[in-house]
Amino acid sequence: MSKECNHFLEEKRGITPNTKSCEECEKEHLPVVAIRMCLTCGHVGCCDSSIGKHATKHFEETGHPVMKAIPGDIWKWCYHHKEYY
Numbered sequence: 001m002s003k004e005c006n007h008f009l010e011e012k013r014g015i016t017p018n019t020k021s022c023e024e025c026e027k028e029h030l031p032v033v034a035i036r037m038c039l040t041c042g043h044v045g046c047c048d049s050s051i052g053k054h055a056t057k058h059f060e061e062t063g064h065p066v067m068k069a070i071p072g073d074i075w076k077w078c079y080h081h082k083e084y085y
Contacts (some may be wrong), residue, residue, distance in 0.1 A: 005081050015042045017070060022046040024054040039076070040064035 017037050025032050025046050034047040036055035041064060045055030055067055059079045068076045076085045 005078050005083065005085070015039055017044045018042045019044045022050070022052065022054050024057075025050065025052050028052065035070055036067040036077070037070045038062075038064045039066045039068060044070070 015037070018041075019026075022030075022032050022035055022045050023043075024030075030046075030051050032046045032052075033049040035044050036047055037044050038055070038058055040062070043058050043062075043064075045058045045067075046052050048056055056079070058064065059067070065080045066076055066078050077083070078085065
């Protein structure tokens with residue numbers, strides 16, 4: 001993790017996914033490649049390889065800076081620093 005990124009320290013602990021899949025894709029009947037969870041509020045959105053790109057749209061609308069891959073929690077992404085951790 002970059003020494004300059006403090007966004008992970010600001011995130012709430014114990015956040016759980018609000019839904020099992022991308023809520024927006026389910027409503028729009030779009031296919032999902034992979035999902036990401038916001039570490040601020042638990043919103044679940046699809047990745048940028050999906051048509052909807054709802055995880056990124058969530059960041060653009062809310063400013064919530066960090067999301068993680070789910071399931072598995074294999075990495076986290078900071079939108080401000082555009083870096084994986």
